[in-house]
Amino acid sequence: MIKTITEYRPMIFAEMAAEPKKRSARRRQLVVSAGLVTVYVIFAVWLTHDTGFAPWEWQFWTCFGPALVACELAILTSSR
Numbered sequence: 001m002i003k004t005i006t007e008y009r010p011m012i013f014a015e016m017a018a019e020p021k022k023r024s025a026r027r028r029q030l031v032v033s034a035g036l037v038t039v040y041v042i043f044a045v046w047l048t049h050d051t052g053f054a055p056w057e058w059q060f061w062t063c064f065g066p067a068l069v070a071c072e073l074a075i076l077t078s079s080r
Contacts, residue, residue, distance in 0.1 A: 036071075036075070039071075040068065040071075043064070043067065044064055047060065047063055047064055048060065051063060
């Protein structure tokens with residue numbers, strides 16, 4: 001049986017009403033992600049300056065890697 005536009009109208013308007021909420025959630029997630037990237041870059045620059053290791057040296061990643069993994073796991077755990 002074919003449905004008419006009148007039968008689909010509530011579904012259409014519900015989707016249109018939900019779109020700003022989805023956009024707001026995506027924008028909030030983008031801001032949080034940008035903030036995390038900024039924190040990681042600042043920490044990496046500080047670590048490079050403090051230790052003298054450049055990011056392409058393996059010693060840098062032995063210092064920065066555990067901090068990166070710990071932060072990501074903490075964020076993942078807190079988001080649940």
